[in-house]
Amino acid sequence: xxxxxxxxxxxxxxxxxxxxxxxxxxxxxxxxxxxxxxxxxxxxxxxxxxxxxxxxxxxxxxxxxxxxxxxxxxxxxxxxxxxxxxxxxxxxxxxxxxxxxxxxxxxxxxxxxxxxxxxxxxxxxxxxxxxxxxxxxxxxxxxxxxxxxxxxxxxxxxxxxxxxxxxxxxxxxxxxxxxxxxxxxxxxxxxxxxxxxxxxxxxxxxxxxxxxxxxxxxxxxxxxxxxxxxxxxxxxxxxxxxxxxxxxxxxxxxxxxxxxxxxxxxxxxxxxxxxxxxxxxxxxxxxxxxxxxxxxx
Numbered sequence: 440x441x442x443x444x445x446x447x448x449x450x451x452x453x454x455x456x457x458x459x460x461x462x463x464x465x466x467x468x469x470x471x472x473x474x475x476x477x478x479x480x481x482x483x484x485x486x487x488x489x490x491x492x493x494x495x496x497x498x499x500x501x502x503x504x505x506x507x508x509x510x511x512x513x514x515x516x517x518x519x520x521x522x523x524x525x526x527x528x529x530x531x532x533x534x535x536x537x538x539x540x541x542x543x544x545x546x547x548x549x550x551x552x553x554x555x556x557x558x559x560x561x562x563x564x565x566x567x568x569x570x571x572x573x574x575x576x577x578x579x580x581x582x583x584x585x586x587x588x589x590x591x592x593x594x595x596x597x598x599x600x601x602x603x604x605x606x607x608x609x610x611x612x613x614x615x616x617x618x619x620x621x622x623x624x625x626x627x628x629x630x631x632x633x634x635x636x637x638x639x640x641x642x643x644x645x646x647x648x649x650x651x652x653x654x655x656x657x658x659x660x661x662x663x664x665x666x667x668x669x670x671x672x673x674x675x676x677x678x679x680x681x682x683x684x685x686x687x688x689x690x691x692x693x694x695x696x697x698x699x700x701x702x703x704x705x706x707x708x709x710x711x712x713x714x715x716x717x718x719x720x721x722x723x724x725x726x727x728x729x730x731x732x733x734x735x736x
Contacts, residue, residue: 443683446662473577474575475506506547657686
């Protein structure tokens with residue numbers, strides 16, 4: 440959403456027209472977000488304030504919902520100790536996954552203030568056998584063009600360092616997120632869609648996850664990725680677009696474009712980006728489990 444539909448508190452030009460074209464054409468769509476803090480209804484209200492109306496909670500799938508789906512499907516009846524905000528707590532509650540600060544089966548990490556007290560409690564739970572699960576792998580997330588905040592991946596990395604237990608990351612680019620999103624699209628369209636396309640602004644999560652899930656992927660340059668960096672990745676998007684505005688006429692006409700690289704390569708694009716790894720998955724994907732560090736140096 441951030442970088443595809445809006446930046447900070449401003450809609451990206453053409454985003455409202457794009458959503459309207461999808462709605463008018465009866466094309467089922469979902470917004471996927473790694474942010475576990477808001478509920479789907481929170482996101483409906485946010486987009487209403489920005490100028491996109493007529494959406495419902497069913498149009499949104501968050502990493503919090505993905506985490507609740509995963510736990511209820513793979514370990515029904517489990518209990519959790521949570522570091523996170525309302526969206527995550529609500530999703531778990533709706534799936535009847537109880538909070539347990541004594542002997543939880545999982546420690547679940549999402550976005551939100553990780554106080555020293557909660558971190559200590561989470562550490563204790565993991566030492567007593569709880570498994571460590573994070574809603575997403577983001578080390579940091581954009582707040583504005585000049586500000587970022589710590590993400591769930593950073594909190595999970597802290598607990599990995601203190602306990603020696605490696606987290607399991609849900610959300611994008613985990614295939615489970617894309618599998619469940621496709622299932623929700625089937626429910627919205629009352630059948631199997633002929634084609635599913637992932638539109639995103641981040642190579643490490645949106646495009647990588649789509650490629651690994653066997654979906655077409657459209658990269659937009661209105662967010663966090665610079666055109667000069669796209670070629671550095673082994674996996675590549677199906678198309679590169681300046682923004683979702685490039686798709687409005689295509690959606691309205693129903694005629695698919697044959698421009699695999701769109702107008703993006705004919706423009707000089709420059710965006711400020713934060714240096715350093717944003718996502719845990721690209722750092723730890725192939726490393727061997729690390730021994731627990733010594734308690735003192």
